Amino acid sequence: MLSVPLALRLRDAGLRWKPAPGDRFAIPDRDLDDEVFVLSNMVIAVHELPDGPVIGFNGTTEWAMDDLEQSEAIWLPREDQLRELLGGTFHMLERAGTGYRVELSVGDRRLTFEAGTAEEAYGAALLDLIRLGVD
Secondary structure, eight states: OOOHHHHHHHHHHTOOOOOOTTOEEEETTTTEEEEEEEOOSSSEEEEEETTEEEEEETTOTTOSOSEEEGGGSEEOOOHHHHHHHHGGGEEEEEEETTEEEEEEEETTEEEEEEESSHHHHHHHHHHHHHHHTOO
16 A cells, blocks of 8 residues: 555645545544545545535544545555556556566656555656656
């Protein structure tokens, strides 16, 4: 799974989230840093309000939280979502020792990124693409 620190760096670099069912997210800085939530039409859903989208916790009586502004949540993209965001630059994913290596093709250059998990390698690659301004 993508780490919260890398997800925060991606968001701060400009990655935008359009919440959809099945998306994972965390709520940093509320003593919930180690909890991962999943959007579901049954329990946690996005509600469009005039002031912007909020994430509603439906039927969670054990929580003292009914809604959360989307800006307070941090998206934890799945491996398939990260790969899709890399688009045509994605060349390959392979095992590299005890971790993974992602290779991108950007113009005539090959860029490689290694990390302990596939998600972290994809995330590092995406962060670099965003910083380079590659679409």
